Amino acid sequence: MVVDHWADDALDEVFHALADATRRDILRRSVAGKLSVSRLAESYPMSFAAVQKHVAVLERAGLVMKQRRGREQLVRSDPEAVHRAQQALDELEAAWRGRVDRMSELLAQTPGQEERNPRTGETR
Amino acid sequence: MSVTSIDKDLDNLTLVLIADFEAPRERVWELWADPRLLERWWGPPTYPATVEEHDLTSGGAVTYFMTGPEGDTHRGWWRVESVDPPSALEFTDGFADEDGNPNPEMPTTKVQMRLSEHDGGSRMELRSVFDSREQMEQLINMGMAEGLEQAVGQMDALLAG
Numbered sequence: 687m688v689v690d691h692w693a694d695d696a697l698d699e700v701f702h703a704l705a706d707a708t709r710r711d712i713l714r715r716s717v718a719g720k721l722s723v724s725r726l727a728e729s730y731p732m733s734f735a736a737v738q739k740h741v742a743v744l745e746r747a748g749l750v751m752k753q754r755r756g757r758e759q760l761v762r763s764d765p766e767a768v769h770r771a772q773q774a775l776d777e778l779e780a781a782w783r784g785r786v787d788r789m790s791e792l793l794a795q796t797p798g799q800e801e802r803n804p805r806t807g808e809t810r
Numbered sequence: 811m812s813v814t815s816i817d818k819d820l821d822n823l824t825l826v827l828i829a830d831f832e833a834p835r836e837r838v839w840e841l842w843a844d845p846r847l848l849e850r851w852w853g854p855p856t857y858p859a860t861v862e863e864h865d866l867t868s869g870g871a872v873t874y875f876m877t878g879p880e881g882d883t884h885r886g887w888w889r890v891e892s893v894d895p896p897s898a899l900e901f902t903d904g905f906a907d908e909d910g911n912p913n914p915e916m917p918t919t920k921v922q923m924r925l926s927e928h929d930g931g932s933r934m935e936l937r938s939v940f941d942s943r944e945q946m947e948q949l950i951n952m953g954m955a956e957g958l959e960q961a962v963g964q965m966d967a968l969l970a971g
Binding site for chain 1: 812813816818820821823824825827829831832833837838841847850851852854919934936938940943
C-alpha cells in the first residue's frame with residue numbers, strides 16, 4: 687500500500703486509529719498473529735465492549751480485519767492479504783453460483799429434451 | 811434457489827458450496843458425465859464452453875475451450891483424480907495454452923464433488939481449493955475470466971427485474 691494513493695479521509699481514519707496507545711497495541715498484537723476479540727479483551731483493563739470499539743476503529747481504517755471462525759471473531763492485520771483472498775473466493779463463489787443456477791435450469795427441463803449448446807449449435 | 815450454503819475459508823483458500831436439487835442424483839451426475847450437458851453449464855452464457863476430450867476415469871482428462879464475445883478462446887483442462895458414479899468426482903481444474911497444453915503459470919484449483927440423495931432429490935457438496943496463495947494472486951491479477959463478472963451482472967439484472 688502506498689500512502690500517496692490514499693485519499694485524505696482514509697488517511698484521517700488511519701491517523702485517528704493510530705492516535706491511541708491501546709489501538710497501537712492491538713495492532714501490534716494482531717500483526718504477530720490472529721487473536722480473538724475476547725482474548726484481546728483479557729489483556730486490557732477495560733470492558734469487552736470497549737476493546738471491540740477499538741477494534742472497530744482499526745477496522746474502519748483498514749488496518750485490521752475481523753474474520754469469523756466458528757463462534758469467535760478473529761482480529762488480524764495485513765488486511766490486503768485477507769482482502770485478496772476474499773476477492774478470489776468471492777469470484778470463485780460467483781462462478782459456482784452461476785454454474786449451479788444453470789444446472790438447476792437444465793434439470794428443470796424434461797429429461798431427454800435438453801437442447802444443444804445454443805451458441806455453437808453443436809449437435810454431435 | 812438451489813445453493814443452500816456457502817462457506818469460505820480465507821486461510822485455507824477453500825470454498826465449500828452445498829446445493830440441493832429436486833432432480834434425482836443420477837440426473838445431476840449426467841450433467842457432469844455427459845460432455846454435451848457439461849458444456850451447457852460450465853461456462854457463463856457469454857463464454858460458453860465446448861468440451862473436446864471427456865474421459866471421466868481416474869487419471870483421465872477433460873479438455874474444453876470457452877468462446878468469448880469477440881470470438882476469443884480460452885482453453886482449460888481437468889485432470890481427473892477419482893470417479894465414483896454417481897456419487898463422487900475429484901479433479902484438478904486448470905488453464906491451458908492455445909495448443910491445449912496445461913499452463914503451469916496459471917492457477918489451478920482442486921475440486922471435490924459429492925452427490926447424495928437428499929429429501930426426495932439430491933444434494934451436491936462441492937469443495938474448491940486454490941492450490942497455492944501465489945496461484946490465487948495470479949488469478950486476481952489476470953482479472954479472472956471477465957465472463958464471471960458478466961455472469962454476476964446477469965444475475966443482478968435478474969434480481970433487479
